Amino acid sequence: MIVVENVSKSFVLHNQGAATIPVMKGASLRVAAGECLALTGASGAGKSTLMRMIYGNYLTSSGSIMVGDVDVARAAPREIITLRRHTLGYVSQFLRVVPRVSTLDVVAEPLLATGTSRADAVQTARDLLTRLNIPERLWTLSPTTFSGGEQQRVNIARGFAYPYPALLLDEPTASLDPVNRATVLAMVNEAKARGAAIIGIFHDHAAREAICDRQLDMTRYTPGLAA
Amino acid sequence: MTDYNFAYLDEQTKRMIRRTILKGLAIPGYQVPFASREMPMPYGWGTGGVQVSAAVLTPDDTLKVIDQGADDTTNAVSIRRFFQKTAGVAVTEATAQASVIQTRHRIPEQDLREDQIIVYQVPIPEPLRFLEPSEVETRKMHSLEEYGLMHVKLYEDISQHGDIATAYAYPVKVEGRYVMDPSPIPKFDNPKLEMAGIQLFGAGREQRIYAIPPYTQVVSLDFDDYPFQPTKADHACGLCGAHDSYLDELIVDDEGGRVFMCSDTDYCATRRRAGHVGTHGTPFEEDAA
Amino acid sequence: MTPLLQVENIAKFYGARIGCADVSFDLYPGEVMGIVGESGSGKSTLLNCLAGHLVPDRGAVRFDTRTGGLRNTVTMSEPERRMLGRTDWAFVHQHARDGLRMNVSAGGNVGERLMAVNARHYAEIRTQAIDWLGRVEIMADRIDDRPTAFSGGMQQRLQIARNLVTGPRLVFMDEPTGGLDVSVQARLLDLLRGLVREMRLSAIIVTHDLAVVRLLADRLMVMKDGHVVETGLTDQVLDDPQHAYTQLLVSSVLQV
Numbered sequence: 001m002i003v004v005e006n007v008s009k010s011f012v013l014h015n016q017g018a019a020t021i022p023v024m025k026g027a028s029l030r031v032a033a034g035e036c037l038a039l040t041g042a043s044g045a046g047k048s049t050l051m052r053m054i055y056g057n058y059l060t061s062s063g064s065i066m067v068g069d070v071d072v073a074r075a076a077p078r079e080i081i082t083l084r085r086h087t088l089g090y091v092s093q094f095l096r097v098v099p100r101v102s103t104l105d106v107v108a109e110p111l112l113a114t115g116t117s118r119a120d121a122v123q124t125a126r127d128l129l130t131r132l133n134i135p136e137r138l139w140t141l142s143p144t145t146f147s148g149g150e151q152q153r154v155n156i157a158r159g160f161a162y163p164y165p166a167l168l169l170d171e172p173t174a175s176l177d178p179v180n181r182a183t184v185l186a187m188v189n190e191a192k193a194r195g196a197a198i199i200g201i202f203h204d205h206a207a208r209e210a211i212c213d214r215q216l217d218m219t220r221y222t223p224g225l226a227a
Numbered sequence: 228m229t230d231y232n233f234a235y236l237d238e239q240t241k242r243m244i245r246r247t248i249l250k251g252l253a254i255p256g257y258q259v260p261f262a263s264r265e266m267p268m269p270y271g272w273g274t275g276g277v278q279v280s281a282a283v284l285t286p287d288d289t290l291k292v293i294d295q296g297a298d299d300t301t302n303a304v305s306i307r308r309f310f311q312k313t314a315g316v317a318v319t320e321a322t323a324q325a326s327v328i329q330t331r332h333r334i335p336e337q338d339l340r341e342d343q344i345i346v347y348q349v350p351i352p353e354p355l356r357f358l359e360p361s362e363v364e365t366r367k368m369h370s371l372e373e374y375g376l377m378h379v380k381l382y383e384d385i386s387q388h389g390d391i392a393t394a395y396a397y398p399v400k401v402e403g404r405y406v407m408d409p410s411p412i413p414k415f416d417n418p419k420l421e422m423a424g425i426q427l428f429g430a431g432r433e434q435r436i437y438a439i440p441p442y443t444q445v446v447s448l449d450f451d452d453y454p455f456q457p458t459k460a461d462h463a464c465g466l467c468g469a470h471d472s473y474l475d476e477l478i479v480d481d482e483g484g485r486v487f488m489c490s491d492t493d494y495c496a497t498r499r500r501a502g503h504v505g506t507h508g509t510p511f512e513e514d515a516a
Numbered sequence: 517m518t519p520l521l522q523v524e525n526i527a528k529f530y531g532a533r534i535g536c537a538d539v540s541f542d543l544y545p546g547e548v549m550g551i552v553g554e555s556g557s558g559k560s561t562l563l564n565c566l567a568g569h570l571v572p573d574r575g576a577v578r579f580d581t582r583t584g585g586l587r588n589t590v591t592m593s594e595p596e597r598r599m600l601g602r603t604d605w606a607f608v609h610q611h612a613r614d615g616l617r618m619n620v621s622a623g624g625n626v627g628e629r630l631m632a633v634n635a636r637h638y639a640e641i642r643t644q645a646i647d648w649l650g651r652v653e654i655m656a657d658r659i660d661d662r663p664t665a666f667s668g669g670m671q672q673r674l675q676i677a678r679n680l681v682t683g684p685r686l687v688f689m690d691e692p693t694g695g696l697d698v699s700v701q702a703r704l705l706d707l708l709r710g711l712v713r714e715m716r717l718s719a720i721i722v723t724h725d726l727a728v729v730r731l732l733a734d735r736l737m738v739m740k741d742g743h744v745v746e747t748g749l750t751d752q753v754l755d756d757p758q759h760a761y762t763q764l765l766v767s768s769v770l771q772v
Contacts, residue, residue, distance in 0.1 A: 014760030015767065056749060058756040077735045077749045078544055098709065098731055099702045113713065358620070371595045375602075375632025379617075379624045382631065385638055386623055386660050450638040 001166055001197035002031040002054065007063030007073070009046075009053060023049055027063070027221040029199075033165070036188065036198040038208045041218035047201045048093070050218065051168045054199070055090045056080040067166055085113055090168045091159030095151040097143060103129065103154055104139045110162040121161075128157040132183060148175045153184075160187050167191060169200040173207045185210055234281035234314040240264055244282035244436070248427060251438035256401030257369070258352050263434040273306060273331060274431030276348035280329045283344055283427070284310065289317045291325035296333040296473070296490035303331075322493050332395070334416040336472045336494040339424030341441055347410040349430040352437065354398045354408040374406050377448060385453055397455075400446045401439060409445075415459045415473045420445040462487040465507035467498035518580050520545050520686060520718050521566075526575035528565050534742035535561035539575070541737065541747065545685065548712055548719045550733030550750060552726060552765070558742035559722045560690060566720060567607055567688045568597050579604070579686070602632050606679035610691040612671030615678070616663045622649060622674055623659040629682045648677040652707060669700035673707065680711060687712075687719040693728055705731050726769050730754060738762045 009024040024046045031037045039047040052058040053072070054065055060073035070083050084090070089110070097106050104125050111121035129139060132153040138146065143154045152175050159167070169188070173181045181204075188211050192198060202208040208215070232238065240262075247261040266274040284290065290310055294303040298320040306329060307318050319325050322335045331348045339345060355365045358376050368374065377398055384392040397414040401407050409420055410428060420426070426439040439445065449455040460474045465486040472494055474487040486507050489495035504510055519542035528535035536558035543549055553559045564570040566577055568589055578586045582604070589597055601607070609615035616625050626645040627635070635641050646656045652673035654666075663671050672692065679687065692708065693701040709732060712719055721732055729736055729750055736750040738761065746759040757763045 011756075012758070014763050052755070057751050059748075059752060059758065078547065080749055081547070081734050098706065100706055358617070371598060373598065373632060375628055375630075378631040378636070379620055379628050382627055382638065382641065383621060383624050386621055386642075451636050452638050 001033045001068065002029075002199065003064075003066040004029045004050070004054065005064045005066075007050070007053065007060055007065060009049060009058065009061045022223045024218075024221050025223050027218070029216055031166075031197040031199055033195045033197050034192050035214070036192055036200060036212045038212035038215045039199060039201050039218050040208075040215050041222070045218040045222045047218050048170055051090070051170055051199065051201065055084070055088065055168055057090075085110075087164060088166045088168070089159050089162065089164035091156055091170065091172055093170045093174070095143060095155040099144060100142050102140045103134065103143050103146075106143060106154060107157045107161055110158060114162060124161055125157065128161060129154070131187075132157055133180060149177070149180070152176060153180060156184055156187070160191065163191075163194060163196070165196055167196050167198045169198065171201055171203060173202065173204050181207065231313040233286070234284050234310065235267075236264065236278065236281045240278075241282045244278055247436045248279065248282065248438060251427070251436050252425070252440045254405070255439050255443050256399075256405030256407040256437060258435040258437045260434055261436050263431045266431065267309075268305075270432035271350065273302065273329075273348040275429030275433075275436070276329050276331070276346050276431075277306060277309070277429075278431060279346045279427050279429035279436060280310065280327060281314075283346070284314050284316055284327060286314070286316065288326045289319050289324055290314075291319050291322060291328045291493075292330075293328070293333060293335070293492075294331045296335075296475070297492045299492065320493050321497070322491075332411045332413075333473070333490060334412055334419045336469075336489070336491045337497075338419075339422050341423045343424040345424050345426050347412075347426065347428045349408070349410040349428045349433075349435075352408055352428070352430040352433050352435040354396075354406055369405060372404065374400075377406055378450070381448060381450065381453075385450070391449065391453055391455075398448050400448060402444050403446075406448070407437065407439075413459070413473055414447070414455075415457045417445070417447045417455070418457050460487055463505060464489045464495060464498075465505045467495045467503045467508060468505035469495070469498055469503070517544065518586065519543060520547075520580050521720075522576075522578040522586060523566065524576045524578070526562065526565050526572045526577065528561050528570060528572045534558070536565065536739070536742045539737075539744055543686075543718050543720065545718055546712075546716045547735065548717075548721065548733045550729035550736045551720065551722045551739060552724060552729055552736065553739035554724060554765075556741075557739040559739050561742075562739070563688055563690055563720065563722045567605065568601065569607075602629055603682050604685050606684040606687045608672075608675055608679055608687060608689040608692050610694045612663065612668065612675045615675040616671065618663050621660045621662055622654065622666075625663065625674060625678045626681050629678065633682065644681065648681050649674075651711070652677045653703070667700075669696050669704060672696060672704060676704075676707070676711070680715065680717075683715065685716075685718060687717055689719060689721045689723075691723050691725075692721065693723070693725065701728075708732060726754060726766065738765065 005028050007027045010020050010022040013019045027050060041047055053060050056072050065072040067083060067088050070079055104122055107125035107128060108121040111124060134153055143151055156172055173184055185207055244261060247259045251259045266277055268274060292303045292307040294300040310316055311318055322337045327344045329346045353365055355376055358380055359365050381391050395413045396408055396411045397417055399407055399409055423441050425441060428437045447455040462474060463470045464472060464474060466488050469489055472489045472491055475490045477486045477488060479486050521543040523541050526539045527537040539562055551559045565572040572590060576588045577590050578588050581587050623642060623645040626648050627641040630641050646659055649656060649659060654670055654673055663674055693704055723729060733750045736753045737744050738746040740761045746753055746762045754766055757766050
């Protein structure tokens with residue numbers, strides 16, 4: 001489902017004397033449907049960077065990134081937009097929302113964007129929020145004022161609202177208490193069971209062990225850090 | 228014998244105006260620009276109508292001049308005398324006997340014939356002017372037949388007054404193409420715009436002439452659910468008893484007493500001569516002038 | 517799939533000075549394209565060339581018309597272009613005063629485009645006007661008020677209602693939130709996002725505010741000195757800028 005082949009990335013900072021900073025070299029990986037791969041490595045090893053490149057948020061300097069039939073490294077913006085809507089989900093580390101939109105609408109959005117009726121989308125949103133223990137009285141409020149843990153759970157609800165065939169999870173259990181962490185892990189397992197290919201970053205060893213089938217240490221692809 | 232050229236204007240000017248008139252007749256309702264001349268009355272006093280009349284008059288014509296339906300107001304009298312002096316044409320107050328009728332703000336009650344010409348005095352020829360001040364833009368709107376704005380005006384009337392409040396200068400669509408301002412005639416007169424006579428409209432200050440040839444379709448603008456209605460005061464003429472003519476309201480004493488009378492003086496006089504008497508009227512006698 | 521708008525090599529010169537040059541892109545139904553740049557970058561010139569307000573010196577702007585397929589709007593006759601401007605296209609100006617009739621009621625403003633395409637039933641026009649005012653969150657009891665009695669944010673929302681009432685497929689917006697209070701901006705952006713999604717609109721939005729494009733635009737073009745220096749997915753251009761100027765722009769934005 002996800003095939004990364006020989007991917008490299010450098011940043012060129014034009015306003016700092018055109019300093020070139022290579023951050024990744026020759027990264028490759030494969031994730032099949034129903035599999036969960038964990039990216040590991042010290043901070044700065046490029047885990048989030050690779051995830052963003054797979055999502056199309058960062059450009060790839062060289063190599064290919066296949067998600068299904070689409071090479072994200074080469075695809076036109078339009079194709080990536082379609083991919084993000086129907087195929088590839090991304091739960092980032094921080095919740096980023098349009099101000100003043102209610103929590104229900106935030107979570108329902110991926111469903112609305114794919115043509116689900118408003119009634120069904122909102123119902124799914126309610127179910128997810130209930131499962132993640134977000135109290136009903138918060139549902140009509142904007143999540144921008146919530147605590148870190150609440151925001152993270154809203155983020156996860158949004159990421160899991162639509163059944164993406166491929167999912168990228170960046171620290172999904174950080175800032176969660178044990179009960180909610182268990183819920184999230186269960187949700188990830190359910191996604192695996194329905195055939196989603198998942199790449200995750202988990203600082204939490206236990207979580208990593210619980211749901212990931214394989215691990216990949218990104219340090220070997222980081223110039224300057226590789227042994 | 229006068230020192231004036233026939234009907235005051237020189238022959239070249241009359242030709243220019245006649246060419247303009249022909250163009251106006253060929254494109255019913257379209258405002259044709261013309262080189263309006265300095266006339267011996269100020270702008271706002273009928274210079275457009277006077278120039279059109281001057282261009283169409285011939286020595287054999289009989290001229291009638293009315294102002295708000297009356298032959299005997301100051302302005303009607305002035306203009307009539309102007310043409311008597313400069314053209315020497317016969318004049319009349321009887322609509323049926325006139326071959327050219329110059330009018331300010333009314334159409335005579337009596338139907339006009341194919342051999343009659345009616346000349347309207349027009350202050351602002353552009354029906355869209357008060358909503359769109361730019362001349363460039365209104366010309367484009369006419370040429371592209373973009374008349375949505377005209378209905379906006381009517382919409383505003385209904386939303387503010389509960390009905391289309393425009394009582395005079397009610398916009399019309401001519402031969403299904405141009406939207407036209409029929410001059411400040413009361414909307415009661417709009418149906419008469421479909422007639423057998425030739426209609427010419429002259430705006431001197433704005434320098435435009437437009438025309439409606441005989442038997443041309445003239446439709447007053449409206450909404451499907453607010454259809455056009457040619458309304459008048461719900462009274463009969465106090466002098467001649469007519470129910471079907473447009474009425475003037477006259478305050479007769481300082482106790483609020485009022486009489487309604489036909490605005491069209493010739494129509495009223497003709498009816499009274501035939502023996503009709505209204506509630507305030509006395510049987511007809513030849514009036515002192 | 518046919519693009520809704522196909523822009524090819526558009527250029528506009530003012531004597532020897534470049535207004536904009538070498539601009540090409542395709543826009544598909546439901547896509548929102550943001551054009552950012554600082555003053556003098558050429559973004560407004562470009563927008564006006566695309567929307568038919570200016571005649572470009574070079575290039576073509578092809579629009580997928582309902583009946584005639586892809587047609588070059590630059591070479592279209594003026595009546596056709598004006599008709600397009602009243603039906604399939606919409607233009608939201610920076611200053612509501614440029615996009616509204618200030619001496620006509622809110623209902624009349626919204627109803628005008630309907631009356632321009634021959635709506636002739638007063639009650640129906642009014643019903644549609646009330647519906648649209650509701651969608652832009654203006655109370656129905658303001659329908660007979662003039663825009664002069666509205667706040668800046670309300671005027672802008674009225675402008676949007678006036679433009680969208682005929683169901684256009686492409687909306688051009690020139691700094692739609694410029695000059696509005698921050699909270700009002702947020703509300704307007706919400707509204708625009710919702711309408712774009714519900715109506716499957718395509719939009720081209722010119723702004724100097726990067727936060728607006730992040731919220732509204734799928735794709736982004738960065739302009740400098742009349743040229744497009746970078747283009748791509750909005751989040752990619754803002755998070756991983758390649759061009760020196762884009763990097764400067766992004767790093768200059770104040771974080772709250």
